[in-house]
Amino acid sequence: MAEVREVILNYVKNEYLEEDDDREVGFDTPLISGGIVDSFSMVSLKRFLETRYKIQIPDAKATPEAFDTVNNIVALLKEFNVQ
Amino acid sequence: MPNMGRYEEVVNSFSWEISEKELGYRPGDIINIGEYCSDRNLRLGRKDRPALIWEGHSGEVKKYTFYEMSVLTNTIAGFLKNLGLQPGDRICLFMDRIPELYFGFLGILKMGGIAQPLFSAFGSESLITRLEDAQTAAIITQRKHLPKVRNIVESLPYLKHIIVVDDDGTKSLREKEIAFHMDKAPRLEKFDIYPSRAETPSVLHYTSGTTGKPKGAQHVHYSLISQYITARYVLDLRENDIYWCTADPGWVTGTSYGIIGPWANGNTQCVLDAGFKAETWYRFIEKYKITVWYSAPTAIRSLMKEGEEAVRRRNLSSLRHLCSVGEPLNAEAVHWSKNVFGLPFHDTFWQTETGSIVISNYPEMPVKAGSMGKPFPGVTATVVDLKTYQPVNKPGVVGLIALKPGWPSMFRTYWRNEATYQSKFKNGWYICGDRASIDEDGYYWFVGRDDDVINTGGHLVGPFEIESALLEHPAVAESAVVGKPDPVNMEVVKAFIALKPGNSPSQELELDIMNFIRKKLSPLAMPQEIEFVDSLPKTRSGKIMRRVLRAKEWGEEIGDTSTLEND
Numbered sequence: 001m002a003e004v005r006e007v008i009l010n011y012v013k014n015e016y017l018e019e020d021d022d023r024e025v026g027f028d029t030p031l032i033s034g035g036i037v038d039s040f041s042m043v044s045l046k047r048f049l050e051t052r053y054k055i056q057i058p059d060a061k062a063t064p065e066a067f068d069t070v071n072n073i074v075a076l077l078k079e080f081n082v083q
Numbered sequence: 084m085p086n087m088g089r090y091e092e093v094v095n096s097f098s099w100e101i102s103e104k105e106l107g108y109r110p111g112d113i114i115n116i117g118e119y120c121s122d123r124n125l126r127l128g129r130k131d132r133p134a135l136i137w138e139g140h141s142g143e144v145k146k147y148t149f150y151e152m153s154v155l156t157n158t159i160a161g162f163l164k165n166l167g168l169q170p171g172d173r174i175c176l177f178m179d180r181i182p183e184l185y186f187g188f189l190g191i192l193k194m195g196g197i198a199q200p201l202f203s204a205f206g207s208e209s210l211i212t213r214l215e216d217a218q219t220a221a222i223i224t225q226r227k228h229l230p231k232v233r234n235i236v237e238s239l240p241y242l243k244h245i246i247v248v249d250d251d252g253t254k255s256l257r258e259k260e261i262a263f264h265m266d267k268a269p270r271l272e273k274f275d276i277y278p279s280r281a282e283t284p285s286v287l288h289y290t291s292g293t294t295g296k297p298k299g300a301q302h303v304h305y306s307l308i309s310q311y312i313t314a315r316y317v318l319d320l321r322e323n324d325i326y327w328c329t330a331d332p333g334w335v336t337g338t339s340y341g342i343i344g345p346w347a348n349g350n351t352q353c354v355l356d357a358g359f360k361a362e363t364w365y366r367f368i369e370k371y372k373i374t375v376w377y378s379a380p381t382a383i384r385s386l387m388k389e390g391e392e393a394v395r396r397r398n399l400s401s402l403r404h405l406c407s408v409g410e411p412l413n414a415e416a417v418h419w420s421k422n423v424f425g426l427p428f429h430d431t432f433w434q435t436e437t438g439s440i441v442i443s444n445y446p447e448m449p450v451k452a453g454s455m456g457k458p459f460p461g462v463t464a465t466v467v468d469l470k471t472y473q474p475v476n477k478p479g480v481v482g483l484i485a486l487k488p489g490w491p492s493m494f495r496t497y498w499r500n501e502a503t504y505q506s507k508f509k510n511g512w513y514i515c516g517d518r519a520s521i522d523e524d525g526y527y528w529f530v531g532r533d534d535d536v537i538n539t540g541g542h543l544v545g546p547f548e549i550e551s552a553l554l555e556h557p558a559v560a561e562s563a564v565v566g567k568p569d570p571v572n573m574e575v576v577k578a579f580i581a582l583k584p585g586n587s588p589s590q591e592l593e594l595d596i597m598n599f600i601r602k603k604l605s606p607l608a609m610p611q612e613i614e615f616v617d618s619l620p621k622t623r624s625g626k627i628m629r630r631v632l633r634a635k636e637w638g639e640e641i642g643d644t645s646t647l648e649n650d
Contacts, residue, residue, distance in 0.1 A: 018231065
């Protein structure tokens, strides 16, 4: 589980923060409501998770709440037996 | 009783002079939007009224009275002038929804500059296209967006200054970069406001078309006459309202009705600089006792998805009037808002070029759920035949929405592109580019765009710009981009892509292309779906036929394919 959390956190930092953006992003940092990942970009984050973990996340489960923090995403992935 | 009174009475007696008189403006006078939105409110006794209540995503709150706003906009105007910036210079605002964006906009206008707001999620490619075209002299931005500006600064010979509003001194600034802290700068009580006249350029908003690069719709200070009165009549803003416009000032709604309209009426505005979350939005309305709320169908449909329970947990009884803009508001959303808020959302129609609301539902007029409403008094509208551009004058017949030029906030040209501007006028009408019909009661009903422009989440995205950027991806041989129906965003971007030899379709490649466009252009432009194809439908002359692909996505008839290459 720790590894999954790290993978997602690193992906978020690398993909959604600018090179010089020095904001602290941790496992509980709000991503969607915090303006780091907007609702359009959330689609690419979902696609990353699906590609990386070979799963299909139904749109109904891909809510702003479910994607709002790395820990929320990890909890969602558990439903798909990704740990 | 709403400000407007009964629509049918007003439509017969209205003239723009009503707005001019209420604003104390006479033809030929000086008219400066920056002054009208700030200093004029002091003269009207609103000195201590909150002008802006701002909340950041981490919960930080800032409040400014009209007096503070007046002084801070002076301070910004003085700073820009001292840098050597001149009236008429294009000054770009490239920031999140922070107070400096709102006050910077008015500060630019006060010193005679032309404000050029750009959406802060734009990538470097989107930025350079718009800054190059406008020959922008200065950019006001935040540290977090500085890397995108630095990436392109060498390609912008007209750019003299990059003003950073939140520099903390931890990283050194480079050539052309200068720090400015609005809250810490020595305050300027008095500033000689630029004596702009009705036709002096004020704002430059870029908008996407089917072909070519984005075009800068140029507005003038006289647009205030429309923006003030439509905010009063359509949004029904009254003296003590607390108003929330959810639009970003990177787009026209965020300036016309997120800055100019409400502040010209002396209203308190609330701004939430945070991403969408239903619970946060409802808490915000409850906390600040929002009375008038102007939002967008995409946001409303997202709230619908979250369910009624989230609404019931909050006391939202302060809400008095709700309006919506950006894309057609479906009937279900109107019914839902009546059910959960006890108020219908009133759909409004306008566009970057019109500068203000031109067709709308009004407080005293029965709402026909799903309809765009009726033309604003003073605006002559119709639908014209698709080929002859003559008014169709028959209920239920679909044509192009057309407006008779002459309302105050009509754009005056496309920046350095007069030929395209002229091409928008046919048979004496300004053609909006949207298809609609008018029913027997005079209500307008939206049908769809008349071109390939994609309306996603209320924002127009040009397929050409995305296709051009896709070609820069090493695996892409050619592409076609169309709008695909979406239950929340109305449309999302879908790309059909033919790969270069040696590349194979894969989920990894799809994600790589998505991220490539997201960073280069913007998250809005990122294809939400990619379909890899062997070849694209083309005319015999080699032009990609987007309409064939679009029709497939929408389940529509393909139409005439006689010019198709391989049919």
